[in-house]
Amino acid sequence: MGISRREFLKRSAAAAGSVSLPSLISEWLEQGKMAMRSLGQTGWNASIYTVGTAEIPSSQAAIDALRALFNGGVNVVDTAPSYMGTQSEATVGRAIEGRRDKLFLCTKTLERTADGAYREVKESLGRLKSGHVDLLQVHAVNDSGTLDAVLRKGGAVEGLERCKKEGLIRHIGITGHTRPEVILDAIKRYPFESILVPVSAMDKHINDFCDACVPYANEKGIAVVAMKSVKGIERAKPGQFEAAEFIRYSLSKPVSTLNLGLRRPEEALQNLKTVLGFKPMPTEEMQSLEARVKGDANTRTLWWKAQ
Numbered sequence: 023m024g025i026s027r028r029e030f031l032k033r034s035a036a037a038a039g040s041v042s043l044p045s046l047i048s049e050w051l052e053q054g055k056m057a058m059r060s061l062g063q064t065g066w067n068a069s070i071y072t073v074g075t076a077e078i079p080s081s082q083a084a085i086d087a088l089r090a091l092f093n094g095g096v097n098v099v100d101t102a103p104s105y106m107g108t109q110s111e112a113t114v115g116r117a118i119e120g121r122r123d124k125l126f127l128c129t130k131t132l133e134r135t136a137d138g139a140y141r142e143v144k145e146s147l148g149r150l151k152s153g154h155v156d157l158l159q160v161h162a163v164n165d166s167g168t169l170d171a172v173l174r175k176g177g178a179v180e181g182l183e184r185c186k187k188e189g190l191i192r193h194i195g196i197t198g199h200t201r202p203e204v205i206l207d208a209i210k211r212y213p214f215e216s217i218l219v220p221v222s223a224m225d226k227h228i229n230d231f232c233d234a235c236v237p238y239a240n241e242k243g244i245a246v247v248a249m250k251s252v253k254g255i256e257r258a259k260p261g262q263f264e265a266a267e268f269i270r271y272s273l274s275k276p277v278s279t280l281n282l283g284l285r286r287p288e289e290a291l292q293n294l295k296t297v298l299g300f301k302p303m304p305t306e307e308m309q310s311l312e313a314r315v316k317g318d319a320n321t322r323t324l325w326w327k328a329q
Contacts, residue, residue: 054298056095061278062215062245064193066126066156070273071297072098072247073290074283080109087287088117092125094294100218100247100281102130102161103146111149122152130161130197131178134171139181143190157216158182158191164200169208179212195245199326202235209235209244218281220326221248223271223311224255227319228327232275240276248277250326257325258318266296267303271311274303 061068073091078084088099101114111129118125129146133139143158160172160179172178185191195216198205205217217239219231226232239246251272255263272280282297284290303311321328 054300056298057300059278061098061126062239063243064126064157064215064245066098068126068245068279069095069097070279070300071096071294072100072128072279072281074249074281075099075101075110075114076105076283077285078106078110078113078283079285080106080113083287084113084284085117087284087290088114090287091284091290091294092117092121094298096294097124098126098128098279100128101150102132103142103149104130104132104161108149111146115149115151119151126156127152128157128159128195129155130159131182132161133181134168134178136176136178136181136184139178140184143182143185147190154189155191157193157195158185159195159197159216159218160214161197163196163198163204163208166204166207169204169211173208173212195247198231199250200229200329202229202231202233205231206235206238209239209242214244216245216247216278218247218249220250220324221246221272221275221277221280222251222254223268223308224258224315224319224324225250225327226312227316228321228324236276245279246277247279247281248272248275249281250324251280251282253326254319254323255315258315258323265293267311269293269296270300270303271308273297273300274308 057070058067059070073088073096099114101110103111127150131139131142133142163169163172182191182194186194193215195218196205196208196214197218199220205219208214209217219235221232236246252265252268255268282293
């Protein structure tokens with residue numbers, strides 16, 4: 023038998039000193055296992071929940087929360103050297119000790135030159151305490167000029183290819199927040215193995231990556247990692263929405279996995295509970311949600327879409 027949101031919060035608070043909550047997670051796992059999807063052509067069978075760490079605290083509670091998610095079936099973790107002043111990578115590095123081979127580890131680079139990207143990967147590996155990264159993503163490619171810069175001779179991709187030859191990284195991906203046509207152009211010009219892009223009921227209304235970019239990526243066997251499922255509605259209606267339906271919406275799109283950030287341990291555990299109970303959202307329900315949030319979709323709430 024499931025537990026209510028109120029009971030969940032009550033039990034989470036009672037266990038504040040140990041957020042792993044093994045008995046509670048075991049209860050959820052009895053109700054539904056983590057759904058898995060192929061991560062493009064990487065060969066990895068990915069949990070539909072990727073834990074993102076852009077805002078993760080550098081605390082033992084955060085490390086315990088990450089490990090709780092891993093125990094609950096999450097097997098993809100995403101970070102970047104630009105997150106929390108490099109503390110995100112350091113926190114992830116501590117959390118994955120002893121279970122590195124069971125996780126698909128992703129990080130990023132904002133460097134635009136080959137030498138810069140190569141150096142940053144080496145620094146990331148030190149913080150992550152790992153000999154390799156499974157996916158290294160060229161981060162925040164939001165305009166054509168940036169795309170040209172990373173792809174040209176001496177650009178970041180050249181540095182990542184060197185890392186790949188040396189066994190420091192296994193796959194190369196790209197992330198974009200703003201312009202779907204730029205990421206579409208990127209995956210037509212270079213064999214990126216993954217894209218990390220916004221997919222939400224609100225993003226549907228402004229520069230939707232699901233119009234052409236996501237279908238093309240799926241056609242080519244490129245992994246589609248969704249993000250920003252609740253960020254827009256969180257800014258538009260703070261405290262007045264249920265995250266579960268927005269998470270369910272994004273997971274009902276043709277994506278490989280959904281990146282959900284870890285800011286507070288109890289929030290991460292609630293997301294885990296939602297994902298373990300995932301059932302695809304019918305088309306008419308998705309359309310209803312899109313219509314309901316259309317009035318809130320603008321470049322203030324979806325700040326990553328600002329040109």
